[in-house]
Amino acid sequence: MLYGTGAVAILWLTAALLARWPWGIVVPLVWPAVLAAGFLAWTQALTWMPYGLPGLRVIVTVLLLAALDAVVLVALHFKAGEPVMLAILAPQVPLAFLVALFAVARARRGDVPDWRPSLARRFRTADRRARRNRCEPAPAESAVAIDVTRIDYPNCADSAAVVLYRIQGGGHTWPGGKPLPEWFVGTTSTGVDATARMWTFFREQPLSRNRQVTIPRVH
Numbered sequence: 001m002l003y004g005t006g007a008v009a010i011l012w013l014t015a016a017l018l019a020r021w022p023w024g025i026v027v028p029l030v031w032p033a034v035l036a037a038g039f040l041a042w043t044q045a046l047t048w049m050p051y052g053l054p055g056l057r058v059i060v061t062v063l064l065l066a067a068l069d070a071v072v073l074v075a076l077h078f079k080a081g082e083p084v085m086l087a088i089l090a091p092q093v094p095l096a097f098l099v100a101l102f103a104v105a106r107a108r109r110g111d112v113p114d115w116r117p118s119l120a121r122r123f124r125t126a127d128r129r130a131r132r133n134r135c136e137p138a139p140a141e142s143a144v145a146i147d148v149t150r151i152d153y154p155n156c157a158d159s160a161a162v163v164l165y166r167i168q169g170g171g172h173t174w175p176g177g178k179p180l181p182e183w184f185v186g187t188t189s190t191g192v193d194a195t196a197r198m199w200t201f202f203r204e205q206p207l208s209r210n211r212q213v214t215i216p217r218v219h
Contacts, residue, residue, distance in 0.1 A: 004044065005037035005093055031085035035072060038092030039065060045100035050107050052115030068092065126151065126164035133160040145191025148175070161205050165192060 013033050046061040075085060106112070130139070135153035142150045147169055153162040167175055171186015176193030 005041050008036045008040050009033040011036075028082065028085075031082055031089055034086065034089040034093070038068065038089055038096065041093045041096035041100070042068070045096040045103060048100055048107065049103035050112040052113035124164075126153070126162060129153075130156070130162045133157055133162055135160070135162055139164075145189075147189055148191040161201070163201060165194075165197065167191070 010033075013029065042064055043061055046064060047057050049057060049060075051057050051060070071088060072085070075088060080088075130137075130153040133153075133156040135156035139151045139153045142152070144150050144165070147167055149166045149168075151164040151166060153164075156162060165175070167189045169187055170189045171180075171182065173180055173185050173188040174194055175189040175191070176195065177188060179188045182188075
């Protein structure tokens with residue numbers, strides 16, 4: 001990182017000196033070099049950081065660089081001088097260096113988070129049903145067949161039950177039903193009979209006689 005930021009700064013200083021002499025074009029000399037070095041340092045630091053989602057490093061890097069660029073544009077709009085620009089930009093390289101040290105240390109330890117399972121559970125229909133029925137957040141899994149896993153959400157309120165069957169490699173078909181063209185709808189699982197499982201579930205979960213069901217009136 002230090003070699004790269006130094007090379008970028010030297011490249012700008014060289015270009016600025018060539019613009020001033022022999023062409024006589026007046027351009028800022030120091031703070032654009034620091035800005036370029038800061039851009040490169042933050043890009044490297046944020047892309048080295050382990051993230052829990054693929055592609056998140058690009059989003060974070062673009063947002064931070066855009067924010068830094070916006071601060072520079074605001075300062076230029078108000079005609080900030082060289083000392084003000086240096087005060088804004090000079091801390092960027094050491095800060096990015098500290099972030100890079102933290103990121104590399106995490107990567108070397110293998111501390112790479114994976115947020116995809118938790119997000120998938122967050123938006124999964126069965127998990128929403130479990131939260132609605134005030135079940136415990138940690139479901140129990142049991143194998144039904146080679147390609148079928150049953151997921152039970154325990155201790156729901158009012159003796160409710162929330163059960164999910166996860167089918168590995170199943171297509172847009174009815175498990176246990178008649179096989180359909182695999183090239184069109186995918187594989188039909190034979191590890192579980194969905195119709196029989198649904199009937200068993202509803203038979204074991206009768207509606208309480210004391211529960212009042214309100215049917216909305218259609219006007």
